Amino acid sequence: MEGLLVSQTQKRKKNRKQSPCSSCRQRQRQSWSHSPSASPSPFPPRTPNGTAHSSNHHSSSHAQAHTHSYYSHNSNHHHSNSCPNRKKATGLAKRKAMKGQSPNRRKKRAATILSCWIQPTSAQGFTVVQTPATVKEGDNVILNIQGYTGSAREYVWYRKKSAQDPGRVKIVTFYSNHLYQSPSNIRQKVLANGSLIIPNLIVIDDGYYEVQINDSSSQILKGGAPLKVYENTLIKPTITIQSTGHIVENDSAVMSCNSKHKDLSQIRWYFQNKKLILNKRMSLPLNNQTLIIIPVMREDNGAYKCEVWNPFSASMSDLFKLTVCYGPEKITILPKHVHGQIEVLLNKKLILECQASSEPPAQYTWQVNGSSRAGNSGNIYAISKLSWGHSGTYTCMAMNSVINTAISKNIRVRVYEPSGGSIRGGDVVAGIVIGVLAGVALIVALIYYMVIGESSGE
Template sequence: MEGLLVSQTQKRKKNRKQSPCSSCRQRQRQSWSHSPSASPSPFPPRTPNGTAHSSNHHSSSHAQAHTHSYYSHNSNHHHSNSCPNRKKATGLAKRKAMKGQSPNRRKKRAATILSCWIQPTSAQGFTVVQTPATVKEGDNVILNIQGYTGSAREYVWYRKKSAQDPGRVKIVTFYSNHLYQSPSNIRQKVLANGSLIIPNLIVIDDGYYEVQINDSSSQILKGGAPLKVYDGPEKITILPKHVHGQIEVLLNKKLILECQASSEPPAQYTWQVNGSSRAGNSGNIYAISKLSWGHSGTYTCMAMNSVINTAISKNIRVRVYEPSGGSIRGGDVVAGIVIGVLAGVALIVALIYYMVIGESSGE
């Protein structure tokens, strides 16, 4: 009896040695599962008599068709940088994709899908529009968010020098669920739709304003617009330096008057001489190559900001004099004549007065 058991055991071991190895059987299962007509089960299909198909039953045409299947595409091709379609990575499609893959590969694909879901989205679907389009110092402006139809959790506003500037400074965060902004004690205010109000503009408000929308679907949307604050002209001056608004220049010498005013954009300049415009000198420099007596008078510089239609002016008096003898001509001659006439009139009036008084006292 014992000899019979020993012989049967040896026979079973011999049969197992002659059977295909486990790795061969695993390759057979993979080849069967890759067939387009195969069932999703990891076990090979069986014939009506209950036996499994042999691996050599697959023709070369079947193997060629396998290159277009999901499994062979992922095993024979490099992964692209683009994210997979979310619909293919969820539900039934996701469960099918997991079959026939190793646990490590499943983890890698799950991590890829998750990373694609949490990537920020660039500015799409909305714009930021400045209202009004042109503003100056002291005005109020609204940076309106237009075209956004999602459900936002937060609006975060930043300011930077330009759209391409990588550095940005956070201004304010608005929490939509609580209708609350932080910080709350600042000049800038956020409306319920995320738009930003900046009152009492100053020059340093210039820059590019960017809004980041964190919506309820875990997307991050970004958009922005530049803001330009115009000002001036102001602080107007005329060179060379003068005393009490007057300069004195030698006869036949050159005269250069320079007008300066702070303005954004730069001011446009015009000149007037004794109240008459000088179209030929329409810059901030007024030059006379050789002074004559007729150049004495009042010179007016007018600086204008053509964008916001503001202007400012300043006057300076020019006196031309002759170096020999130190006499002063030009405007002083006219003044002397006027003074002489007035003195003569005063003398005549005085003589008449004394004559009338003297006659009255003689009587």
């Protein structure tokens, strides 16, 4: 029996050397120095055949060794955060640890051992809050760390373009134990709680700020927040249109609001000095920087302005006039006429006015009875004193020289006298001819009757 006890004691010593946690061995050695009155293990040691040994068959020193085994002692201290050496326990040590323990204690011991093997490398147990929430050039800002309750060894601050940007640039490291930051001769300062102060902000301070907390439990926690620095003064923007020629109705129009500022996310558009109300043909992509109209119509003609702004400043562009070319169309000739004809008194003044809808305004030419009149190239055709020769057909031609389109309209002019006489030179000639023919017929008739009368008298 004594040989069996000696063998078991040697195996326990061997298992203690293979323990996964050096601090556990230290606590075990401390437990061996306890008095014999320490609380015994709830389960007696078992023999290799699985039967329990009675403590009456062992010496007091051997009973003490069974009571303060490595695992039973460590189970009383599983709440400790320290986990030095992560040596994997052998299968023999695990089986020995499982013997003589209740199922609940075995689960706690397994969790403790796993905690020595597996440590989290990052966490998000805090937030970074910007104070104040909106800042401009020259202001001071604090990036506050909120919600962190652990014990930090270091706070390391980085800056990058965005939260998704894989590249980052280290700004400063703060050592909590020494209350010291490195580098120390920079504008940014770190408070005792790890929060970052940035005084006298400039535009290039824009970006995403990330803090990495290396705490005393060997955890690495990360968090961050974006920082936007607005400009104090905004330069007047300009409007340009993307076109190689004239904008024609039913085509597209693309106008851009251009500014020297890098951030153009705050842009407003105005039309005819009122805030632009988008219709179904309009869109504002690229953070409102571009105004697209598809298709563009004549009602889109007018004055446009754009404004760049931020919470602290604003600047408006000069007026930009959009011209949409169309026409000519809907041509008319005044004065009003009936069935395409007007009647004018002989020797009176005649004024014909031609009108057509067009952008740019149409150019007009006139024709009389098919012949061009070079002296009347405007939309007004005037005759100071009508004569019989002014009767005829007048044609107005309207042309848009930009898009090379033209349209025309005819009107007939009839000159008459107040007495109802002939009203055109052709009518006078016809009357004379008719009169001559009538006179000839009358003479022929007289001769005929004279000849017939003489014949009957004989």
